[in-house]
Amino acid sequence: MAKEKVKKTLEILMNLQEIDSKLAELEVSKVYYPKLLEQLRGEVEQLESELANTGQSITNLKKDIGLKELALKESKEKLASSQQRLLNVKSNKEYDAVQREIRAFEEKIAQLEEELLRLMDDLDNTEKKAEELSGKLSEVKDTNKTSIEDIEEKFATIEEKQAKIQSERDKLSSQVDKRIISTYERIREGMQGHAVVRVIARACGGCFQALPPQQVQEIRRLENISFCEACGRILVWDDELSS
Numbered sequence: 749m750a751k752e753k754v755k756k757t758l759e760i761l762m763n764l765q766e767i768d769s770k771l772a773e774l775e776v777s778k779v780y781y782p783k784l785l786e787q788l789r790g791e792v793e794q795l796e797s798e799l800a801n802t803g804q805s806i807t808n809l810k811k812d813i814g815l816k817e818l819a820l821k822e823s824k825e826k827l828a829s830s831q832q833r834l835l836n837v838k839s840n841k842e843y844d845a846v847q848r849e850i851r852a853f854e855e856k857i858a859q860l861e862e863e864l865l866r867l868m869d870d871l872d873n874t875e876k877k878a879e880e881l882s883g884k885l886s887e888v889k890d891t892n893k894t895s896i897e898d899i900e901e902k903f904a905t906i907e908e909k910q911a912k913i914q915s916e917r918d919k920l921s922s923q924v925d926k927r928i929i930s931t932y933e934r935i936r937e938g939m940q941g942h943a944v945v946r947v948i949a950r951a952c953g954g955c956f957q958a959l960p961p962q963q964v965q966e967i968r969r970l971e972n973i974s975f976c977e978a979c980g981r982i983l984v985w986d987d988e989l990s991s
Contacts, residue, residue, distance in 0.1 A: 758944070760923055761928075761982060764920055765942070768936065771914065788895055791892060792889055792892055816863055819860055826853050831850060834847070928973065932982065939981060945984065947964070968985045
């Protein structure tokens with residue numbers, strides 16, 4: 749194969765490899781973008797759900813506080829009534845009974861006041877949590893909205909980009925012998941997309957196996973398409989890297 753033809757073939761193969769990498773990235777994006785969109789929307793939905801649950805907790809706490817306050821008011825009224833009755837008892841037996849009522853109401857009042865304090869403390873903490881969640885939700889909505897719009901725009905143009913790049917690839921590959929293209933594609937498939945590598949310090953840039961001196965000279969002189977004996981990749985000389 750003539751030197752100029754070898755040089756052109758290698759240049760085309762390297763361009764093809766770059767194009768194939770772009771096509772592979774677009775294929776990955778077709779799977780990755782929907783998952784990313786789901787994740788971004790899920791973050792907003794989760795915060796909305798947490799905020800809604802927190803709001804419901806606030807409603808329930810306020811309801812419980814209202815009931816406890818009502819029960820406390822009734823107990824205090826009953827205590828006052830018992831204390832008034834104590835002034836008018838006519839026997840020791842009745843006195844002892846009223847005293848027991850008073851102690852029971854006092855204990856109940858103390859318990860209700862303790863429960864009210866706990867509920868009010870819970871309400872205060874839950875309202876603070878709701879405020880924090882609301883701020884975080886607003887922030888995440890703004891941030892994710894921009895990201896979602898950007899990803900949706902990119903996702904919508906993937907097919908168009910693929911078609912354009914594929915057309916460019918077809919034009920390039922048509923300029924190379926079909927057998928070489930077939931060999932390139934076979935190597936690329938077996939080497940995770942890296943079929944063509946530069947020689948680095950007289951070694952294969954793919955597997956880093958040292959190359960025989962004679963092969964190094966053949967690659968340098970562009971006598972033919974050269975392959976690494978260790979990994980099978982197509983080798984390209986680069987004056988800056990290869991020497």
